[in-house]
Amino acid sequence: MDITFIDQKLYEIKEKISSGRRLGYEDGLALYNSPDLIGVGYLADRVRREQHGQAAYYVYNQHINYTNVCINRCRFCAFARDKAENGAYTYSLDEVRERLMARIDEPIRELHIVGGLNPALPFEYYLDLLGIVREIRPQATIKAFTAVEIDYLSQISGLSLEKTIATLKDAGLGMIPGGGAEVMNDRIWAELFPRKINSERWLEVMEHLHRAGLTANATMLYGHIETIEERVRHLIRLRELQDRTGGFSAFIPLAFHSRNTTLSHLPPTTGTDDLKNVAVARLMLDNFDHIKAYWVMIGEKLAQVALSFGADDLDGTIVEEKITHMAGASSPKGLTRERMEHLIRSAGFTPVERDSFYNPVRPDGEREAALG
Numbered sequence: 001m002d003i004t005f006i007d008q009k010l011y012e013i014k015e016k017i018s019s020g021r022r023l024g025y026e027d028g029l030a031l032y033n034s035p036d037l038i039g040v041g042y043l044a045d046r047v048r049r050e051q052h053g054q055a056a057y058y059v060y061n062q063h064i065n066y067t068n069v070c071i072n073r074c075r076f077c078a079f080a081r082d083k084a085e086n087g088a089y090t091y092s093l094d095e096v097r098e099r100l101m102a103r104i105d106e107p108i109r110e111l112h113i114v115g116g117l118n119p120a121l122p123f124e125y126y127l128d129l130l131g132i133v134r135e136i137r138p139q140a141t142i143k144a145f146t147a148v149e150i151d152y153l154s155q156i157s158g159l160s161l162e163k164t165i166a167t168l169k170d171a172g173l174g175m176i177p178g179g180g181a182e183v184m185n186d187r188i189w190a191e192l193f194p195r196k197i198n199s200e201r202w203l204e205v206m207e208h209l210h211r212a213g214l215t216a217n218a219t220m221l222y223g224h225i226e227t228i229e230e231r232v233r234h235l236i237r238l239r240e241l242q243d244r245t246g247g248f249s250a251f252i253p254l255a256f257h258s259r260n261t262t263l264s265h266l267p268p269t270t271g272t273d274d275l276k277n278v279a280v281a282r283l284m285l286d287n288f289d290h291i292k293a294y295w296v297m298i299g300e301k302l303a304q305v306a307l308s309f310g311a312d313d314l315d316g317t318i319v320e321e322k323i324t325h326m327a328g329a330s331s332p333k334g335l336t337r338e339r340m341e342h343l344i345r346s347a348g349f350t351p352v353e354r355d356s357f358y359n360p361v362r363p364d365g366e367r368e369a370a371l372g
């Protein structure tokens with residue numbers, strides 16, 4: 001028996017997907033505006049299962065936010081501080097070392113390292129930071145510095161973008177996280193983050209990173225002042241770059257948290273919208289392999305449900321998430337591997353622990369024992 005849609009428009013979209021035709025701008029709007037959440041989820045789940053079957057991925061990772069001092073001061077950000085402000089911090093390289101050593105007994109395979117644009121830090125700091133991580137965690141992938149940071153590093157180093165990227169790569173940079181894109185739109189940029197690079201530059205930096213052989217993720221921050229039209233255009237711009245380079249690995253919809261920001265009057269995102277963003281991304285981003293349900297932002301329970309709405313990845317174990325928690329997230333700051341696997345299994349999927357490039361990692365003794 002096939003599904004009966006409540007929303008008639010979904011039949012046409014289903015037909016397009018079945019015949020391998022690409023969804024367009026109007027389809028994106030129709031999906032977002034559809035009253036048929038289950039219908040949209042069903043379409044996304046079909047595509048997701050064709051690509052990944054029962055597998056649901058996660059990575060054993062550690063976050064390091066090396067500084068919250070930032071000259072950009074985006075209006076949606078609760079993490080950033082001015083240098084003399086209460087709560088401002090910058091890790092010395094010894095502190096970075098200590099944080100890595102504090103978890104040295106754990107099988108961490110990815111270090112996710114991002115921070116503010118802090119004028120007190122010279123380019124050498126970033127190279128030394130990569131050097132320390134490489135020394136202490138030679139097997140792990142260093143996923144570090146958003147396109148925003150990479151652009152900034154090119155400015156402070158005085159090097160061309162190409163040379164900056166090559167230097168960081170030589171120092172150990174292995175992959176690029178997807179932050180900093182927000183919603184690629186001039187109106188939103190002018191209103192919420194005018195000091196940050198704009199969408200053209202974000203895409204340009206990403207293109208250079210891809211051409212230098214660095215895989216990257218992409219994000220969209222939703223649930224603030226953006227319209228549905230602006231979301232769909234954002235997805236299409238990402239898809240166009242991906243057509244040219246193939247350099248993106250995962251897309252991560254990021255649910256806005258407003259506490260301690262200048263937008264604190266805005267309500268939290270709804271469960272329906274969180275699931276729609278996952279499902280629409282799966283359907284519109286037909287050239288992205290992976291869609292992440294970021295449990296930190298939408299909570300463990302909804303992230304589990306999102307696995308049936310198009311997501312194939314729950315990101316990672318993390319432990320010390322700061323950016324969303326400073327903006328009021330109520331999710332835990334980290335998950336154990338056992339908890340992650342329990343969430344995935346009880347959602348009806350098979351947990352696959354992965355490295356940064358979605359290669360399944362050999363289960364260690366502990367996991368083999370857990371699997372029986």
Ligand code: V47
Nearest residue numbers: 076077078177178179180217221254255256257327
């Ligand atoms: O760029 C900032 C967003 C991003 C808030 O690539 C906020 O694997 C919600 O990009 N409420 C950083 N979001 C996080 C990020 C990320 C996370 C997990 C995995 C990956 C990956 C990337 O968080 C920022 C910004 O878009 N953000 N403030 C806030 N108040």
